Amino acid sequence: MSFEEAPIIARIWxxxxxxxxxxxxxxxxxxxxIPDIERTKGNLGVTVMMKPEGDVTHIMxxxxxxxxxxxxxxxxxxxxxAKYYEEDKKYLLELEPHVQHYHIxxxxxxxxxxxxx
Numbered sequence: 001m002s003f004e005e006a007p008i009i010a011r012i013w014x015x016x017x018x019x020x021x022x023x024x025x026x027x028x029x030x031x032x033x034i035p036d037i038e039r040t041k042g043n044l045g046v047t048v049m050m051k052p053e054g055d056v057t058h059i060m061x062x063x064x065x066x067x068x069x070x071x072x073x074x075x076x077x078x079x080x081x082a083k084y085y086e087e088d089k090k091y092l093l094e095l096e097p098h099v100q101h102y103h104i105x106x107x108x109x110x111x112x113x114x115x116x117x
Contacts, residue, residue, distance in 0.1 A: 042070020
């Protein structure tokens with residue numbers, strides 16, 4: 001089996017917000033966007049990561065999917081395009097046009113973490 005046959009897909013989105021807005025955007029993310037991702041059939045979970053760099057905070061959202069068809073159920077046929085919500089324009093410094101997709105060939109994460117800022 002080649003890695004390309006690995007069925008689990010990680011969809012990786014990156015965004016940047018002003019650090020002073022990071023907590024507000026995080027709250028919006030977990031109250032509105034994450035539930036939308038999680039309720040899509042074929043979603044296996046979501047990881048949110050944040051990295052402050054001075055006046056800017058980077059945010060990575062990694063969502064995990066059963067297969068590419070599940071990704072399309074969430075993002076549409078042009079699944080390589082980023083999906084944005086109305087409030088994103090209020091916080092994000094730019095709307096990056098594309099996301100990345102990777103085949104998951106190994107993982108060993110054994111924690112469940114839900115952290116509220």
